[in-house]
Amino acid sequence: MILTLRTDSAESTQALAVALAELVQGGDLVVLAGDLGAGKTCFAQGFGRGLGITDRITSPTFTLARQYEGRLRLHHLDVYRFDAMAEIDDVGLDELLDDQRAVTLIEWGDAIMPALPNDLLELRLTLGEGDDDRHIALRMVGPRWAARSRALSTALEPWLADAPGAN
Secondary structure (H helix, E strand, C coil): CEEEEEECCHHHHHHHHHHHHCCCCCCCEEEEEECCCCCHHHHHHHHHHHCCCCCCCCCCCCCCEEEECCCCEEEEEECCCCCCCCHHHHCCHHHHHHCCCEEEEEECHHHHHHHCCCCEEEEEEEECCCCCCEEEEEEEECHHHHCCHHHHHHHCHHHECCCCCCC
16 A cells, blocks of 8 residues: 655654654564655654654664664664665664564665565655655555554545645
8 A cells, every 4th residue: 555645844754754653563664765855864853753762863874773762762774875785784684673672764775675574664755846845655565564554544644645735
């Protein structure tokens, strides 16, 4: 199932991420895809806030992975600089995904999609017409997310692209 969402500011993108974070469970995988400047790190910041994380969330481009504590632990990865799929082992992705007390969020995750399990939430962010407009295609893959499709649709209704007054 795919939801088409729209935001018109960084604050709106973060508010959407907060709403989504309230629905995640331990062991979940969230993949962010999109061009440079599409809002992946902005989304990650709102997502962390939705998990109750008070630390400042920054893109782990050079460190590859960061960990934050909140309602659930957040494993935040950025695989933009990965040169080969073999580097996945270097960050211990399998162990991170096995952590049932955490959610894993991967920026540029579409680059390693073949190495990821078939149970994930993918958000593809693209620039809209205005400087702060974002279009977000949210794709639910696998049984974990299919079971929450109604809750996701309800929680994200304010941002549905075809909803009246969508922001």
